Amino acid sequence: MAELAFSEAEYRGRQSEFLGQIPSDSLVLIPTNPHANRSNDVHYPFRASSYMLYLCGWNEPGAVLMSHYDSGAWTTSLFVQPRDTKTEIWEGRRVGTEGAASGWPIDEAHSLEDLEKTVAEHFEACKQIHLIPGLNPILDEMVNSAVNSKSRDSNTKYIGPTSLSDPSSILDEMRVRKSDREIQLMQESADIASAAHVATMRAAYADIGEWQVQAVIERHFTASKSRWSYPTIVGGGDNATILHYNANNAVIAGGDLVLVDAGSEVEGYASDITRTWPVNGRFSDAQREIYELVLRAQMAGIEACQAGSPWSAMHHATSNVLAQGLIDLGILDYSLEDALGEDFDGPYRNYFMHGTGHLLGLDVHDVGGGRQGDDGPGRDLGPGMVLTVEPGLYFGSWRTDVEIPERYSGIGVRIEDDVLITEGGPVVLTSDCPKTIDEIEALIGSDR
Numbered sequence: 151m152a153e154l155a156f157s158e159a160e161y162r163g164r165q166s167e168f169l170g171q172i173p174s175d176s177l178v179l180i181p182t183n184p185h186a187n188r189s190n191d192v193h194y195p196f197r198a199s200s201y202m203l204y205l206c207g208w209n210e211p212g213a214v215l216m217s218h219y220d221s222g223a224w225t226t227s228l229f230v231q232p233r234d235t236k237t238e239i240w241e242g243r244r245v246g247t248e249g250a251a252s253g254w255p256i257d258e259a260h261s262l263e264d265l266e267k268t269v270a271e272h273f274e275a276c277k278q279i280h281l282i283p284g285l286n287p288i289l290d291e292m293v294n295s296a297v298n299s300k301s302r303d304s305n306t307k308y309i310g311p312t313s314l315s316d317p318s319s320i321l322d323e324m325r326v327r328k329s330d331r332e333i334q335l336m337q338e339s340a341d342i343a344s345a346a347h348v349a350t351m352r353a354a355y356a357d358i359g360e361w362q363v364q365a366v367i368e369r370h371f372t373a374s375k376s377r378w379s380y381p382t383i384v385g386g387g388d389n390a391t392i393l394h395y396n397a398n399n400a401v402i403a404g405g406d407l408v409l410v411d412a413g414s415e416v417e418g419y420a421s422d423i424t425r426t427w428p429v430n431g432r433f434s435d436a437q438r439e440i441y442e443l444v445l446r447a448q449m450a451g452i453e454a455c456q457a458g459s460p461w462s463a464m465h466h467a468t469s470n471v472l473a474q475g476l477i478d479l480g481i482l483d484y485s486l487e488d489a490l491g492e493d494f495d496g497p498y499r500n501y502f503m504h505g506t507g508h509l510l511g512l513d514v515h516d517v518g519g520g521r522q523g524d525d526g527p528g529r530d531l532g533p534g535m536v537l538t539v540e541p542g543l544y545f546g547s548w549r550t551d552v553e554i555p556e557r558y559s560g561i562g563v564r565i566e567d568d569v570l571i572t573e574g575g576p577v578v579l580t581s582d583c584p585k586t587i588d589e590i591e592a593l594i595g596s597d598r
């Protein structure tokens with residue numbers, strides 16, 4: 151076996167758990183992501199599809215995983231870019247079909263040059279096609295025309311596929327609960343991201359550029375042989391009140407807070423951390439009031455991460471603390487009941503506009519569930535699930551939709567950790583990243 155992130159047994163176990171839920175008259179086709187174009191002949195760095203990584207760890211562009219059932223057993227084949235010295239001189243070395251056959255957890259390896267011919271042959275022997283659509287246009291086209299064409303054979307001899315479905319929901323369900331090895335990789339990713347956030351605090355000073363904070367984060371990711379799992383957000387002052395801000399091009403004035411939302415990726419597994427702190431090393435009284443409130447809400451949210459609890463428990467826990475705190479600070483003039491609203495949609499949502507968290511894994515907003523705060527019941531929490539807990543409060547001075555209290559104008563605070571659900575209670579994977587005011591104030595600027 152090649153050096154893959156998981157043992158052959160773990161990949162094989164995933165394949166059989168997945169295929170065990172697919173009817174045996176099916177052909178399964180799982181393409182990887184396309185290699186996205188950036189400009190002219192330059193591509194973005196390639197990132198394999200999470201399903202491909204999950205099922206066999208294959209990390210080169212263009213590949214298709216195919217499973218078919220024959221003589222009482224499933225056979226899983228991988229179609230890969232063939233060896234080609236002239237192309238490899240320019241684009242890099244390829245594993246090739248022989249390498250794939252001997253080093254990856256599959257039964258057969260084929261060249262992508264044979265994809266269409268081989269898939270077409272397998273159409274005849276199957277009734278159903280399970281394809282993850284939208285990734286490989288050639289496969290999408292082939293499968294659609296095979297299922298839709300009313301050929302003589304399909305009408306008279308009942309040969310060929312008659313239905314098409316997307317198997318990703320089966321895989322999504324499996325990906326929700328992480329194995330020991332997955333948790334180990336997520337802990338590594340969390341450790342890298344924690345250290346990166348600490349490095350930004352150490353390197354900070356008044357009037358530092360948002361891009362310079364970003365550089366400290368991403369320098370640490372690269373130096374750790376990692377990369378970001380989503381574009382780094384660095385928002386100083388009012389920019390912290392824009393939830394998906396990523397221009398990262400403003401100077402952060404001494405006296406302002408900076409919100410840094412950044413996570414790394416290890417073997418495809420994401421971490422996702424947010425910290426908010428004053429670049430000059432001292433929280434003002436107003437900043438401290440908001441920060442302590444968000445921190446109390448976040449701790450309550452983490453405490454609510456208990457196996458067996460409903461999905462909404464964390465969101466309700468953070469919402470209760472935030473709403474009561476907004477009343478206590480005089481920002482909301484309501485009873486707690488009215489501030490929360492009938493369905494956690496009351497006026498406290500003017501300042502806390504997003505969900506409390508999301509599942510985390512091979513995708514940073516991982517499959518298998520919505521955000522807390524979305525409509526619908528969601529799933530109960532169970533051991534092996536990893537999710538974020540990330541309440542925030544935002545008082546953008548630029549907002550015209552609500553009244554922004556003068557004292558807190560321009561303050562945005564979010565605190566986000568990654569939490570593993572266990573039978574023994576929540577385990578914070580990102581606990582190496584400091585978040586109390588005393589810890590943070592002691593760190594800021596300490597490298598200078």
Ligand SMILES: [Mn+2]
Nearest residue numbers: 422538540566
């Ligand atoms: Mn997040």
